[in-house]
Amino acid sequence: MAMNTDYARTLLKQHGLTITEPRVFVLSLLRKFDTPMSINDIMEKSKHTIALSTLYRVLADLSHAKIVTTFSSPNQKLLVELLDEEREHHHHLYCESCEKVFDVSLGEELEGMIEKLISKIGETHQIDIQEHSFEMYGSCNNTGQHSLRRN
Amino acid sequence: MAMNTDYARTLLKQHGLTITEPRVFVLSLLRKFDTPMSINDIMEKSKHTIALSTLYRVLADLSHAKIVTTFSSPNQKLLVELLDEEREHHHHLYCESCEKVFDVSLGEELEGMIEKLISKIGETHQIDIQEHSFEMYGSCNNTGQHSLRRN
DNA sequence: TTTAAGAATGGGAATCATTCTCATTTAATG
DNA sequence: CATTAAATGAGAATGATTCCCATTCTTAAA
Structure with a gap:
């Protein structure tokens, strides 16, 4: 290699x-x-x-x-x-049947709302929130079968 | 007890x-x-x-x-x-210094947007998204730790 | 370039969380 | 209360991660 x-x-x-x-x-x-x-x-x-x-x-x-x-x-x-x-802030989408992970960006508008919300939540709980993660779990139509390991 | x-x-x-x-x-x-x-x-x-x-x-x-x-x-x-x-859909806020977990609700508006976004993402990736999680990490004073420890 | 000192590595043991096995106990049913 | 399947306790097995230490490598200075 x-x-x-x-x-x-x-x-x-x-x-x-x-x-x-x-x-x-x-x-x-x-x-x-x-x-x-x-x-x-x-x-x-x-x-x-x-x-x-x-x-x-x-x-x-x-x-x-x-x-x-x-x-x-x-x-x-x-x-x-x-x-x-260069890699922008993103989140992850897991496919539980093919076991892949996809990078997903939420887009400015939603990220902006989330940021605002987070600072509000931080104030409420008196906690300095440094990070957040948003993850999605699903499955594609490969019914339960694991794909062969990809290179 | x-x-x-x-x-x-x-x-x-x-x-x-x-x-x-x-x-x-x-x-x-x-x-x-x-x-x-x-x-x-x-x-x-x-x-x-x-x-x-x-x-x-x-x-x-x-x-x-x-x-x-x-x-x-x-x-x-x-x-x-x-x-x-009765317990409504909620997310978690972790304080990494006092090690507490707080339940947090995002509110209808944001949850609604997220739902819409999720279905769009699902279509894009051809994946049926069944679940999502949104988590926040912070600290009430300033000591943090990672899952990968290195002294 | 050589070298010395500290940093990083390999290999294996130790640790920690989780799962498994199996003999014994318990809950549900009638 | 007797039967049968289900659940439990105890400890062994597994799997991931961390630790330990003797050896090797990097770096910076001579």
């Missing part, structure tokens, strides 16, 4: 993280597929050349540096996604 | 579930505190007289019967909440 590693190296440097093989691999992979990936996805793609414990540490580091975000799917699997500057 | 068990017994009967001590205890407890509770909360309140495996089974049963709902807090802890008919 020959990948261009410049993207990853630059990103790491920009965030003051040392450039190591596992970090570069993970970032390049996330960039290549440009979709949320699970621990297992990444392990498989690396052909298990990265230690599992290292992968967790790498994701924690990238997450703290705000290079990626992590969240969990309805079946509690950890998913990781790049957090580009 | 003397509790009135009529509520629980009636509820179980209504849903065709057998009336057993662990089920009655859990439902009475949820009713008494009327707030989302974790596995540990319930175990502590029961003074560990309920077996842990039983508690998981009871929650699974109650959940399938739609007597309760389960969801997880940002630190991946399972939370359980009663699902009354």
Whole structure:
């Protein structure tokens, strides 16, 4: 899997993280597929050349540096996604039959309303609300069958 | 902890579930505190007289019967909440410093917009969206923590 | 370039939540 | 109260994540 590693190296440097093989691999992979990936996805793609414990540490580091975000799917699997500057604020739609995750943007109007609502709710509860997530769960017409793992 | 068990017994009967001590205890407890509770909360309140495996089974049963709902807090802890008919559709606000969970209603107008938006998104992605969740995360003072820990 | 010091890694053990197994107990029915 | 299926308790098994530590790699300075 020959990948261009410049993207990853630059990103790491920009965030003051040392450039190591596992970090570069993970970032390049996330960039290549440009979709949320699970621990297992990444392990498989690396052909298990990265230690599992290292992968967790790498994701924690990238997450703290705000290079990626992590969240969990309805079946509690950890998913990781790049957090580009250009990538706009979005939410997730899970298909529980084909097990895909789709990025969804709500659009300015609704996001604006939500923001306003959130600050009102924050005041009411005396809580500084830093984040919110909106997730949707559904199923496509692939009746209950899991799709073969995609590349 | 003397509790009135009529509520629980009636509820179980209504849903065709057998009336057993662990089920009655859990439902009475949820009713008494009327707030989302974790596995540990319930175990502590029961003074560990309920077996842990039983508690998981009871929650699974109650959940399938739609007597309760389960969801997880940002630190991946399972939370359980009663699902009354009267209890209106609501969302959750997590305070990550005091670790409380608040029920929040968005109000008719916004919920309506969201519903409309959801059906549009569903069409776009050819997915039948059955559920959605909207969650807010904040803190009442300033200490936060992520699910991926790194010291 | 070489090197020293700190940072990151690999591998495996430890931990934690959840599920499973099975022998025993209990609830519902008549 | 006897029968039968369902539920429970206890602990083992599983699976995900974190921890520990000896070894290796990165970086920055010499």
